[in-house]
Amino acid sequence: MRTFAFTRASSLEQALTTRRAEPASAFVAGGTTLLDLVKLDVMRPARVIDINALPLTLVERLADDRLRIGALVTNTALAHHPEVTANYPLLSQAILAGASTQVRNMATTAGNIMQRTRCPYFRDVAAACNKREPGSGCDARHGINRMHAVLGGSDDCVAVHPSDMCVALAAIGATLTLHGPRGEREIDFADFHRLPGTSPHLEHELADDELIVAVTLDPPLEPLGAAYIKLRDRASYEFALASAGAMLSLDEEMIGEARLALGGVATKPWRCHEAEAILEGQPADRAVFGQAADAALADAEPLSHNAFKIPLARQAIVRALRDAARAAKEGHP
Numbered sequence: 136m137r138t139f140a141f142t143r144a145s146s147l148e149q150a151l152t153t154r155r156a157e158p159a160s161a162f163v164a165g166g167t168t169l170l171d172l173v174k175l176d177v178m179r180p181a182r183v184i185d186i187n188a189l190p191l192t193l194v195e196r197l198a199d200d201r202l203r204i205g206a207l208v209t210n211t212a213l214a215h216h217p218e219v220t221a222n223y224p225l226l227s228q229a230i231l232a233g234a235s236t237q238v239r240n241m242a243t244t245a246g247n248i249m250q251r252t253r254c255p256y257f258r259d260v261a262a263a264c265n266k267r268e269p270g271s272g273c274d275a276r277h278g279i280n281r282m283h284a285v286l287g288g289s290d291d292c293v294a295v296h297p298s299d300m301c302v303a304l305a306a307i308g309a310t311l312t313l314h315g316p317r318g319e320r321e322i323d324f325a326d327f328h329r330l331p332g333t334s335p336h337l338e339h340e341l342a343d344d345e346l347i348v349a350v351t352l353d354p355p356l357e358p359l360g361a362a363y364i365k366l367r368d369r370a371s372y373e374f375a376l377a378s379a380g381a382m383l384s385l386d387e388e389m390i391g392e393a394r395l396a397l398g399g400v401a402t403k404p405w406r407c408h409e410a411e412a413i414l415e416g417q418p419a420d421r422a423v424f425g426q427a428a429d430a431a432l433a434d435a436e437p438l439s440h441n442a443f444k445i446p447l448a449r450q451a452i453v454r455a456l457r458d459a460a461r462a463a464k465e466g467h468p
């Protein structure tokens with residue numbers, strides 16, 4: 136591991152000023168991605184700026200019924216926060232499906248959004264990887280690509296976005312507040328992560344001299360049923376092969392509003408608007424859920440080792456919709 140300088144920032148301005156003065160620096164909060172990648176020599180910051188002392192740990196309901204979450208709220212605190220368990224059960228379920236208790240205790244809300252891919256070639260400095268080394272190629276395309284994306288990929292990168300929490304954010308709808316030298320700006324969560332295209336090293340819309348300071352959730356659906364289904368190789372501490380987050384509101388047996396997003400199969404948290412349009416106004420039954428799943432996966436393109444992900448994702452979608460409808464009927468989240 137290479138050595139680096141260390142600064143503990145006591146204010147947002149100090150953190151950003153330090154960053155501007157040394158562009159080869161990196162922010163650290165929980166460290167659950169950064170420290171792994173420093174040890175693997177994938178990330179080589181000259182300075183690490185500790186932002187844990189910044190006052191970004193508040194969860195508050197706003198006057199317009201949205202929920203504002205500070206960037207440094209830990210995944211554990213967020214999953215168990217009473218506002219989240221009562222009104223955003225999909226977010227709670229998705230967070231608790233990820234990582235381990237120990238990791239969730241350290242990982243933060245903004246860090247989860249900013250986490251890097253688990254593509255093994257990205258994490259191996261001897262491999263060709265356009266995301267780590269632009270222009271070097273992509274060893275995953277014709278290598279072992281069982282875990283890779285079937286949606287949103289390009290010739291240059293097919294790495295999956297690894298977050299469970301972000302699947303819930305995509306389904307719920309959220310706004311990110313970014314702080315930089317020109318003050319604060321907001322960006323829709325749906326627009327924050329980029330598709331890889333020809334520049335997979337550009338992963339998001341955050342500028343080098345900005346920090347995420349808050350995530351604000353859209354108002355909750357009512358009455359709401361929600362379910363997160365994550366299918367993976369082992370039952371805990373494992374990334375998704377395919378996951379689906381669903382939220383439904385029901386009027387008797389008919390679907391009112393529907394939200395659906397996928398994880399484990401796409402290069403960014405994947406909202407399924409076409410599937411939602413098929414669901415809304417239809418009976419909450421297996422045939423309709425299957426039609427929605429087919430629509431969600433209509434553009435899926437398998438690689439040499441991951442065709443199995445398409446029927447697997449279909450199963451995850453149908454089960455998530457079924458469980459969300461059941462929860463809505465029974466009157467609990």
Ligand code: SF4
Binds near residue numbers: 267274291
């Ligand atoms: Fe790198 Fe993306 Fe290819 Fe993985 S899939 S090796 S992250 S370019």
